[in-house]
Amino acid sequence: MSSTVANPRVRKACLPCIRAKAKCSPSEHRSNGCQRCMRLNKDCTYEVIAKKPGPGPKSRSRVRQLEQRVESLIDLLHAKNTDVGPTKKTTPASQIVTPESSTQTDTAPHPSPRADLHRLWIEAANFRALDPVDAGLIDEQHSYRLVRKFQESFIWSFPFVVVDTDGPTLRRQEPFLFHAILTVTAVDTPSIQHGLSERFRHEIGRMVEYGRKSLGILQGLLVYGGWYHGFYHPASQQLSTVVQLCVAMVQDLGLSSPVKRRPGKLWSAAECTIFNRAKGSLVEKRAFLGTYFLTAVFNHAWRKTTTLSYTRFLSQCCAAFQGSSVPSDILINPLIKANELLSRVNEHFSYFDIDNAEIRGDIILEMSTSSFLAELDRIRESIAFDQTLKSNTTLKLLIALVDVGIHEICLHSSLWNPLPRPATNSQSIARLKMLHRTMEAVTLYMKTLLNVSKSQLYKLGLGTWSAWFYAYVVICKLVFLEENERLGNTNVDDIPEEINNLLPNPLAPENAVSEDTHDPKHVCQPADCSNPGWNALAVTHQYGLREISEQFTEKFQHTLSADDAPWIKPREDRDSLYTIACLHHVMFHGYKKRLQRHQLAMGLPADRSNVSSSAAMPMANPQDHHSIDQWQSSQIIPSESNIEPVGGTGVLPFASFMNFDSINFDGFTMPASALPMQAGEDMFGDWMWNMAMDDFTMPTL
Secondary structure, eight states, X not given: OHHHHHOTTBOSSOHHHHHHTOOOOBOSSOTTOBHHHHHHTOOOOOOBOOOOOOOOOTTSOHHHHHHHHHHHHHHHHHHHHHHHHHHHHHOOGGGOOOHHHHHHOSOOOOOOHHHHHHHHHHHHHTXXXXXXXXXXXXXXXXXXXXXXXXXXXXXXXXTTOOOOSOHHHHHHHOHHHXXXXXXXXXXXXXXXXXXXXXXXXXXXXXXXXXXXXXXXXXXXXXXXXXXXXXXXXTTSOOHHHHHHHHXXXXXXXXXXXXXXXXTTOOOOTTTTTSSOOOTTOHHHHHHHHHHHHHHHHHHHHTTOOOSSOOOHHHHHHHHTTTTOSSGGGGGHHHHHHHHHHHHHHHHHHTGGGGGGOOOOSHHHHHHHHHHHHHHHHHHHHHHTTOHHHHHOHHHHHHHHHHHHHXXXXXXXXXXXXXXXXXXXXXXXXXXXXXXXXXXXXXXXXXXXXXXXXXXXXXXXXXXXXXXXXXXHHHHHHHHTHHHHHHHHTOOGGGHHHHHHHHSOOTTSOTTOOOTTXXXXXXXXXXXXXXXTTOOHHHHHXXXXXXXXXXXXXXXXXXXXXXXXXXXXXXXXXOOTTHHHHHHHHHHHHHHHHHHHHHHHHTTOOTTGGGSOOOSOOOOOOTTOHHHHHHHHHHTOOOOOSOOOOGGGSOSOTTGGGOOSSSOOGGGOOOOSSOOOHHHHHHHXXXXXXXXXXXXXXXXXX
């Protein structure tokens, strides 16, 4: 029994005693038996138990393992440095690898993966973010003034990055965020802003290369993405990359879920100062909510599915700012709620894939719209009693945008006619009401933006300007709704007539007017006047759309003159609204050409749109078709026939390649010969117009 006691893996009681549930006492006469087995003359055997896995030797703890790894890396690096010294002196000239020789031979030596790992380790340890002041990109005092400018005014358009320190402290502690703030606020000096933006993009690449992750880097990316419209270009759009970097960093930093302390865990990445952050702070919550806000803006602007869902934890983060001492935090809750509602509207109606939408039929569409409008009214009521919220431009524009997004469903005729039926241009009364409600909401958005001062325009964020472009596309869709639907239901026998409507008539001048033009009885003879409830010319004059567009042209006069062509000014001379002005130029140019062609097809003077709409016009009642017909006829005012051709180029060359009504780039072919500069510019504008009208998105080439 002494052997069993010495061996802890053997049970103290023998198997016969265990089965009999009897007491097992060691025998004094036998060392390998018990008293009961000797008395009963039984074999006394013991069960050997496998050893349970337990903790390893405490002498090799995790801290000791880390110390040994660091020591081994230091020794290996020291040995590498000592080996490289004499090798450089004894290397023959014939073995020296140059860039030319390395491209000519396949046997050139390549650094080993271990050497690359050591190089990255050393460079990452010595990594320093770029200081724009030390790099000579901007004056020191100028940079500090821009930081104060961001704290005082820019924060009210994007309240998710709050800087509560002065310029020198921010420059020393968070150089990447400091660089981002200077990049978006240097709007008064385009050349300096261009230099800052170029170097900032390089800094983003360095952060990705060396795997740098911190809350300050996330805040810098949010600031850059929040005003990305100043750096947007259709041919080099990188906002999707910036948004995905923000989402990935939120996941890596653990900001998208509540912090959970795990008992018994010896160490973590945060405790080893790999990530220097304070757990669960309001700064983290702002960054998380800012990432959701920027993601929602991008998804709506480019018709993408949701990449960061609205969760219960995100709602808890919004509630954490109730009673916050930071003044701008009052905007966070309504901004997030409005964007969440807009995201649900996009998902519900499948705006990103309208051909496969499941919500169809007049009754279902009306019920869905009413439900979403009730939620929007609750958001309006929540901000009605706070003067700061009511006067905030960004929030007012966002509320109008949600209203437009809810009613956008009226533009998609395929959802309102789920069953096959004869082609017709008439709409239901419910849809007609929704069309007018959409036009009211979109013109409200435009007029609200026009009331903003020029200096305040530069402080508005990406969400405002991407929504402005979306609103412009919706206006064009509404104006030419009847024509688009007629082309979508064209019969085979009507194809020659439709092609004739698309192409300009080379035999007749553009300002040719029928002698019966001024006869009110002649106005509603074309096919697209068959529905008296919605007419392109009547809608244009009722809501003053031409005047609104001209006011925006005057608004952007300081950055893009009316006589200048878009996208021509050098990059270093463009301010942050130059791209917006170019997009407006393209869209307004296409709108005027389309409206001019529509007027010619109706036999009206081509300058019909120049008539002032300031005269009192009765509001059309969708339920009274007869009164609307009389109102449209009474509003046809004769005008002079001498006009200036739109764009100053007359009939476009290769016009047969362009189609403003239904966009299908599968059959779009460009001629092999080079186009003149002006013709190429017009075709480029037409291409962008078509892309925007087809996808409801800002063009990306």
